Amino acid sequence: MKSPQLQRYSAGQRSNHWAVVTCFVLAGVSGFALFHPALFWLTNLLGGPQWTRILHPYIGIAMFILFLGMFLMFVGANVWRKEDSAWLGSASRLISEGNAAKMPAVGKYNGGQKLVFWVFTLCLIVLLATGLLFWQAWFAASVPIPLQRIAVLLHAIAAFVLVLGVIVHAYAAIWVKGTLGAMVRGTVSAAWAKHHHPLWYRDQVAGKK
Numbered sequence: 056m057k058s059p060q061l062q063r064y065s066a067g068q069r070s071n072h073w074a075v076v077t078c079f080v081l082a083g084v085s086g087f088a089l090f091h092p093a094l095f096w097l098t099n100l101l102g103g104p105q106w107t108r109i110l111h112p113y114i115g116i117a118m119f120i121l122f123l124g125m126f127l128m129f130v131g132a133n134v135w136r137k138e139d140s141a142w143l144g145s146a147s148r149l150i151s152e153g154n155a156a157k158m159p160a161v162g163k164y165n166g167g168q169k170l171v172f173w174v175f176t177l178c179l180i181v182l183l184a185t186g187l188l189f190w191q192a193w194f195a196a197s198v199p200i201p202l203q204r205i206a207v208l209l210h211a212i213a214a215f216v217l218v219l220g221v222i223v224h225a226y227a228a229i230w231v232k233g234t235l236g237a238m239v240r241g242t243v244s245a246a247w248a249k250h251h252h253p254l255w256y257r258d259q260v261a262g263k264k
Contacts, residue, residue: 060242061259063163069241071125078118079221085111086214112190119183126176132163133173138254139166163255167227174220181213 064072085107088097098107141159143166148157158165164172188198188206195203228234233247248256 059245061245061248061256062241063237063243063248064241066241068125068128069238071121071128072238075118075121075125078114078121082111082114082118083214083218085114090211109192112186112192115182115186119179122175122179129172133169135166135169136162138162139169142166143170160253161255162258163252165252171220171224174216178213178217178220181209182217185210185213 081101084097085101087094088101088104088107089095089111095104098104101107101110138159138161142161145158146167185206187194189195189203189210198206228238231251233243233251237243245256245260248259
């Protein structure tokens, strides 16, 4: 008998997520192209070097605004709790054994997912703040050169950390079967929820009674 389905993400949440992903890819491609001469060929994917320089900051701002919407939708579920610390402390066992049933019970998101969420938030704040400081078309003329150089360095570091975070996020979504499907279809099976997020499953079942 097929396990009943639980709604995990609404259509609006899924649309917002994939819009952020699209902006991330475009910002990443244009950012890499401008970061190092060996990657300059990537400018061809955005219409050439001039368009890449013009579009990169606007894409970045669009990504930040879209992520802000995501932040407001998901921040409540990403508040850190004691069970998240316990889960994170047992994460090495999950990696080595691959048995989520032995992990501390968690809510809608586990400690690793919450950590990634807050890393994304911090990185995007740093990227926006530093990017504005050396945006040639608008603000750079009024910003001292030494401050611009510091901003460029911090911008690159934040971008590097963000890319690593996205890689971890994508790998985990593929590794845990059903996670990626939840962001495509919006639903997960009750069995999946009970196995991976038992506290969230309990709240969902209680809410339906």
